[in-house]
Amino acid sequence: MSSQILLGSRPTYRRRRRVVAIVAALAISLPAAGCSDGGARADSDDTFVYLSSRGLVTEWDPARSYSDEVVALSNTYETLTRYNAGSGKTEGVLATRWTSSKDRRTWTFTLRDNVRFHSGRPLTAQAVKASIDRTMRLKASASYVWDPVRSITPIGKRKVRFELSRPAQLDIIASATYAAWIYEVSDAKDYYKANARGTGPYMVTSWNPSSENEVQLTAFKDYWGGWRTNQYKNVVFQAVPQASTEAQLMRSGEGTYTGGMPPQLLDTLRGRPDLRVYERPSWQTLIGLMNTQKKPLDDIRVRQAVANALDYQELVKASRGALVASDGVIPKGMFGHTTTLDLPGDQDRARKLLKEAGYGPGSGRTITLEMTYPAGEDTVRTLGDLMKAQLRPFGIDLKVEGLAWASAQWPRAKKKNVNERQDIFVMWWWPDDPEPLSYFRNVFRTEKEISYNLAYYSNPELDRLIDSVGALTATDPDDAVRTYRTMQEIIIRDAPQLFLGTNTYQRVLAGDVKGFVDNPAYANVVFVHDLTHH
Amino acid sequence: MRARGARGGRTALVLALGGAGAIVLVALLAPVLAPYPEDATGAAETAQLLRPPSAAHWFGTDELGRDVFSRVLYGARIGPVVAVAVVTVSLVVGTVIGVVAGYFGGWIDELLMRLTDVFLAVPALLLALALATVLAPGPVGLTVALTVTWWPWYARLVRGETASVVGRPYIEACRALGLGHRRTLVRHVLPNASTPLLVQASTDVGGVLLVASGLSFLGLGPQPPTPDWGLMVEQSQNYFTTHWWLGTFPGAAIMLVAGVCFLLGDVVRDRFDPRHVPRPTQRA
Incomplete structure (x- = not known):
């Protein structure tokens, strides 16, 4: 260290x-x-050590969680179904079977037998209803995924019927990364804090936000999936701000998994017998949200100019394998993706737009923009420096600032006074459920209370399309694809977003880990119970 | 026969002055000497990412394809300048406060020295860190932060020297002759109190450079793409194991310049500090 x-x-x-x-x-x-890298492989063989570049937990309540803690909570809470990005199908977790009416407005889920909460109480249809009802009532996180649900009715102990107000693919909704967990309900203060109230394979043993081992989980003995001898019985989430330290921990066998290693360090880990590198395209996009409410980016021409002034091919090159160019808002491999959008990147147009807006070289006016990104994201930092270099000839001075995600970058973006917020907010975005809706619904739909619409963008036309496209997806997929295209064209035209690239997941795992599947539907989550080691 | 110490002193003098001169020249002529001056000011060349040292790029290129040699040369315009600025300003402020306190004594002395104590009470690096965090990050903020923490040392030193000079007969003679305070201070007190100050100041430049580079390393100094050495070392952290040239050259530049500064400080002390007698290693 x-x-x-x-x-x-x-x-x-x-x-x-x-x-x-x-x-x-x-x-x-x-x-x-x-x-030296002579250290013995972790002495506690039963412990899975997950390394991440920043602290994880911003929220413990499974109904409110909407950020990085998902990687821990996904091991303590479970959903009714899970989406398999490989097969494109949902698989049962807490539900074993589900059926829907022809019009996709009534769904019935059959629950698994012998499932117990960490408290020892059994999972019942009533508990499923209570948990989803609470999530819907709190209206936090990605609870909107349940918007089509009008009522939930327990039928006996093991069946739950959902009545929807409009057609929807509820088995997919139930597999969402956020807001779909089934948990024990209580409104007691701090009921969820540093505690697991779910049915998952692991329970929380400790949480020390400022310490190196931030979160520790341990096996839940009565887990319905059972335990074999070569599974991991403990999980530790370690925050390691320095990528070189992460690499060192992986080499010495102290780390079991790391998700975002900068390319030059990744290269040093390839080909080692004690480590394995997994790479796959992801649904995680790097986006820059431009502050549409603050000068000078409130001027659509300036936003379009910034979007056009950047050279995205260069950004991809500088990322050295961590990014591929984005084709639009929706990443490849997801419903609604298209390669035929007219994306920005026309530098002549940028110059013209700036001139129209009264800026640019020769105008005597410099545009100063402050761009924030999550501290610890090494690749993003390099890209920020490159963007600064690219924008300089356009008379744009980009100030690049890495801020701690939970304590600085996100809170600052939500400040009351618009002028105290950043000009460009850079973050990774991954979907809430395996549908493209959250790339729009959460980032660009008009927000009363700021959550992730950090461009502070509002367009009634787009809002209307966002609200209708969900039902379309269930009934008329072709029309939904067309609608998603229109939505992307609106975003490109109004330019609240910079399409910086789409992440290629590059994971490093200890060589003896078996059964690892990188599922882009659950960004950065490792379902540790699925893994074995010898 | 002359003392060996004196001869050694001359070599050191030549080295120190030559080194200092070279640094000043490099800083002044950086735009002429640097093969890729635009790389120091924010260009990027993604066709040449992370190339090892070669004929075209003596110190290799960095993660944005910039020429490290050019950036290191331009760095001479930042760290060393900050260091000299900090010492100069601290020297002026500290001297004024110290002389006034030592000369007038009484409640003025008490007031000024307690004020000085307030600053000395806070660990200097901590104070500099705190200030640099609050101020706008950049060379100016860094200079201000370091100056605020550095002047009390000079104030103390000057005050002590002044107090010891003030009691001497020739100062009393000045008073008896009816000389004004200002004339007495500037013409008679200060020159006699200045030697240790000069020695301290010349030794300090190197130290300030190291601290300034340290703060830059923590991200509290100049911001990218400024080719500040401390910042370059910081940015190279994740490349040490794979691309050694990114951090090594700016690091070596810091070491070299700090070394020259310390040498210069030693030379100045040998020359001017009457209390520092070179060890008598005379041969008969």
Whole structure:
């Protein structure tokens, strides 16, 4: 953990000492290159160590969780179904069977037998209803996925009937990454905090937000799926801000999984017998949201100019394998994806637009834009520096700032005063459920209370399409595809978003892990119970 | 026979002055010397990412394809300038406060020295860190943050020297002759108190450079794409194991310049500090 020592080097009180500390700090960096990797593979073989570049938990309530903690909560809570991105089908988890009426307005799910909550109480139809009712009532997170549901009726102990107000593919909705967990309901304060109230294979044993081992999970003995000897009995989520430290932990066998290694370090881990690199295209897009309410990006011409001024091919090149160019709002492999959109990237047009808006070289006016990204995202940082270089000839001064996601970047974007918010907000976006709707519904639909519409964008026409496209998908898929195209064209025209690229997942796992499947429908989630090791 | 120490001193003097001169020249002539001056000011060349050192790029290229050699040369215009600025401003502020306190004594002395103590009470690096975090990140903010933490040392030093000079007969003679305070201070007190100050200041430049680079390393100094050495070392962290040239050259530049500064400080001390007598290693 050399970087931790560096950053945390305590100020000493005497002057001479201070100087020495800094010399030492600079010197440490060199020998760090040659650190040993002779450490034995993790002594606690039963522990799966998940490394991530930043702290995870922003919210414990399964009905409100809407951020990075999903990777932990997906191991403690379960959904009725799970989407298999490989086969394009839903599979049963807490439900074993489901049927729907022809008009797709009535759905009946049959629950699995012998499922118990962590408290020991059995899973019943009543509990499923209570949990989804609460999620819908709180209207937080991705609860909107349940919008079509008018009523939930338990039938006996093991059947649940859903009556919908409009046609919908409820088995897919029930597999959503967020807001679809089944949990025990209580409105007691801190009921969910650092606790698992679900049915999942793991329970929470500790949560120390500021410590290195942020979250620790341990096996739930009565899990319905049972336990075999070579499964992981413990899961630790470690926040490691420095990618080089992450690589070191992987090499020494102290880490079992890391998800976002910068390319130059990834290269050093390839071909090692004790590690395996998995790569696959994902549904995770890197987007820049432009503040449509603040000068100068409130001017549509300036937004279009910024979008056109960037050279996306160069960005992809500089990412060295971490990104492929985006084809639009909807990533490849997902319903509604198309390659025929007219995407920005026309530099002459950028110049013309800037001139019209009264900016650009020769106008004597510089545009200063402040762009924030989640600190610890190394590739994004490099891209930010490159974007700065690309925008400079256009008379645009881009200030790139890496801010801690949970404590700075996101809260700042939600400040009351528009002028205290950033100009461009860069983040990864992944879908709430395996449908393209959340790329629009959550990011671009008019929001009263700011959540993820961090472009602060509002367009009634787009809102209307967003509200209708869900039902269309269930009844007339062709029409839905056309609607999604129109929606993407609107976004491209109004330019609240920069299409920076689509992530290629590059995961590094300990070589002895078996059964790993990278499912883009559950971004960055490792379902640890599915894995074995020897 | 002359003392060996003195001869060694001359070599050091030549080295120190030569080194300092070279740094000043590099800083001044960076646009002429740098093969790719635009790389220092924010260009990017994605066709040449992370190339190792070669004839075209002596120090290789970085993660945005920029020439590291050019950036290191331009770096001479940032860190060293900040260091000199910090020491100069601290010196002026500290001297004024120290001389006034030492000369007038009494409640003025008490007031100024307690004020100085307030600043000294907070660990200097911590104070600099806190200030740099609050101020706009950049060379100016960095200079201000370091100056605020550095001047009290000079104030203390000057105050002590002044107080010791003030009691001497020739100052009393000045008073007896009816010289004004200002004339006494500037013509008689200050010159006699300045030697240790000069010695301290010259030694400090190197130290300030290291601290400034440290703060840059923590992201509190100049921001990308400024070719600041500390910042370059920081940005190269994740490349040390794979692309050694990104951090090594700016790191070496910091070391070299700090080394020259310390050497210069030593030379100045040898020359001017009457209390520092070169060890008598005379041969008979």
